[in-house]
Amino acid sequence: MFNTPSVHRVHHGSNDKYLDKNYGGVLIIWDKLFGTFQREEEKVVYGLTKNIKSNNPITINFIEYKNIWKDVKRCRNWKDRFRVVFGDLQWRPSYFKEEKE
Secondary structure, three states: OEOOHHHHHHHOEOOHHHOOOOOOOOEOHHHHHHOOOOOOOOOOOEOOOOOOOOOOHHHHHHHHHHHHHHHHHHOOOHHHHHHHHHOOOOOOOHHHHHHHO
């Protein structure tokens, strides 16, 4: 139930299978309880899913909050705003896709 190098590698992986997995820190029991545990099953690809094109440490640390805020402003109702902030990191309302077309 302790974190291992393999579990930690998955946490840093940008493979679709490994996104939002293995947040437990020292004890992986939390990931098992909340369904976020993932075994290392394929070679881990490290890095970001989208390049932020910056080496500025302030930008690197806060860009995701900026992106969340942009999405919150685009939401049409409070339920969607709540899900963008507290839900699955990849979830977006279906009308976001419609707006881009």
